[in-house]
Amino acid sequence: MLSPEMNERLTRVGPGTPCGELMRRYWIPIAPFAQLLENPVRKVRVLGESLVLYRNKKGGLGLIGDRCLHRLVDLQFGIPDDCGLRCPYHGWLFSETGDCIERPMEARPNQKMTRKLAGYPVQEMGGLVFAYLGPLPAPALPRWDLFVWPNAVRQIAINVLDCNWLQCQENTGDPTHSVWAHGHLFNYVLERKGDLERAQADGHTVHRRLEWGVGIKDLYAHTTDYGMEKGVIYSKELGAKEDRTDRHSTVIFPFYTQTGATGAPRSEYQIRVPIDDTHTLHICYQVYAAPPGVAAPKQDVVPWYAPPTHDEKGDPILDYVLAQDAIVWVAQGPIADRSQETLGRTDVPIVLLRRQLQEQIALVEQGKQPMNFFPDTSPEILYGRGSPPEDWTAPDWATRQIKLSQSFRMNYHKGFSRDDADRYGPAVGLVQELHRRIDEARQLAASNSP
Numbered sequence: 001m002l003s004p005e006m007n008e009r010l011t012r013v014g015p016g017t018p019c020g021e022l023m024r025r026y027w028i029p030i031a032p033f034a035q036l037l038e039n040p041v042r043k044v045r046v047l048g049e050s051l052v053l054y055r056n057k058k059g060g061l062g063l064i065g066d067r068c069l070h071r072l073v074d075l076q077f078g079i080p081d082d083c084g085l086r087c088p089y090h091g092w093l094f095s096e097t098g099d100c101i102e103r104p105m106e107a108r109p110n111q112k113m114t115r116k117l118a119g120y121p122v123q124e125m126g127g128l129v130f131a132y133l134g135p136l137p138a139p140a141l142p143r144w145d146l147f148v149w150p151n152a153v154r155q156i157a158i159n160v161l162d163c164n165w166l167q168c169q170e171n172t173g174d175p176t177h178s179v180w181a182h183g184h185l186f187n188y189v190l191e192r193k194g195d196l197e198r199a200q201a202d203g204h205t206v207h208r209r210l211e212w213g214v215g216i217k218d219l220y221a222h223t224t225d226y227g228m229e230k231g232v233i234y235s236k237e238l239g240a241k242e243d244r245t246d247r248h249s250t251v252i253f254p255f256y257t258q259t260g261a262t263g264a265p266r267s268e269y270q271i272r273v274p275i276d277d278t279h280t281l282h283i284c285y286q287v288y289a290a291p292p293g294v295a296a297p298k299q300d301v302v303p304w305y306a307p308p309t310h311d312e313k314g315d316p317i318l319d320y321v322l323a324q325d326a327i328v329w330v331a332q333g334p335i336a337d338r339s340q341e342t343l344g345r346t347d348v349p350i351v352l353l354r355r356q357l358q359e360q361i362a363l364v365e366q367g368k369q370p371m372n373f374f375p376d377t378s379p380e381i382l383y384g385r386g387s388p389p390e391d392w393t394a395p396d397w398a399t400r401q402i403k404l405s406q407s408f409r410m411n412y413h414k415g416f417s418r419d420d421a422d423r424y425g426p427a428v429g430l431v432q433e434l435h436r437r438i439d440e441a442r443q444l445a446a447s448n449s450p
């Protein structure tokens with residue numbers, strides 16, 4: 001539980017707030033680049049600021065304040081020019097720094113104005129547009145592995161959720177929610193839909209998740225170079241099949257979590273971007289990588305999609321993993337009142353996550369650099385899991401039989417993509433083709449091995 005004051009400190013993200021200032025030290029993903037190919041001018045709201053993202057006629061990107069300096073027209077209706085964005089009303093031209101560089105029908109059209117709009121640096125990486133809203137000079141854009149991993153298919157799922165970002169991110173410090181939100185709740189939903197038998201026949205993930213609730217001895221969490229690692233310790237004595245430790249998804253500070261190993265046939269960043277205090281842009285950055293010797297189908301552009309949250313009757317859709325997460329995050333309220341909660345042993349990683357957030361906010365207040373702030377250059381590739389992956393990049397991956405045939409997430413080509421948001425994605429056909437190729441390579445290696 002937190003004091004009301006600490007809850008405010010960790011959740012609010014507007015300009016000048018403690019957490020908002022921390023967030024302004026990071027490059028923040030604000031939109032799939034593919035959206036700018038559909039429409040080169042888009043309204044964007046991030047960290048409580050209303051902005052317009054645009055692509056000029058030469059392909060350059062800009063992110064500027066959304067209200068024209070003249071008579072305040074919303075620039076989301078602006079016209080891209082060679083070197084900026086023009087207001088649709090009287091043609092005032094704004095550069096990517098937010099400066100007004102032309103006022104066509106005024107007496108001195110090119111006279112420099114002292115007033116300007118906000119203007120923030122933007123960069124594209126891996127099909128996502130990132131913005132930096134903090135003090136200049138901007139740090140390097142970190143090359144987190146999934147954004148730059150070669151030979152892979154990608155797609156980006158986008159949802160706007162009506163709750164504070166920290167509720168979403170705390171979920172990542174919550175390994176045991178999978179047993180209920182993605183196990184018992186899933187079971188209940190499938191049962192009500194009359195879909196349980198088919199799911200059982202498919203080897204649906206719901207059944208594995210029910211097992212994860214048996215024999216829990218403890219939870220663990222510790223800080224890593226880039227965030228935290230945490231998981232569940234199982235005991236045979238308490239009913240588990242064996243004594244074991246299950247690592248849960250990797251946390252990259254401040255708002256990423258990674259599920260699936262880097263380089264694996266399915267992995268994902270879930271990114272919780274604060275739109276403002278009570279809304280979150282939830283991004284699932286989904287990557288389906290090919291192992292050595294297998295070519296991933298080519299993509300010209302990383303496509304995006306918005307997984308539906310409600311059916312045609314207006315009822316919530318709850319038979320996929322992301323929707324189950326989203327409904328419980330929003331159901332905690334616009335900003336969860338953590339002074340009223342009752343924490344238990346399953347919340348051990350969440351306590352660490354909050355402590356990290358407090359520490360990093362304090363560092364920024366002291367004028368220091370927080371975790372994952374890279375002032376000059378980013379290392380070539382940053383591994384969220386702390387070290388380069390081995391299993392999926394080894395040349396002999398197929399002969400080592402690395403859980404390939406057992407893994408649900410390997411089998412999209414056999415129809416096993418129904419339990420998560422991926423099923424709505426525009427790249428699912430390519431993913432199925434990739435998994436087919438991996439399967440063939442594995443079988444070939446198996447038949448050639450002595």
Ligand code: FES
Pocket residue numbers: 068069070071072073087088089090091092
């Ligand atoms: S309102 Fe924008 S140019 Fe007049």
Ligand SMILES: [Fe+2]
Pocket residue numbers: 171177178181182321325
């Ligand atoms: Fe979840």
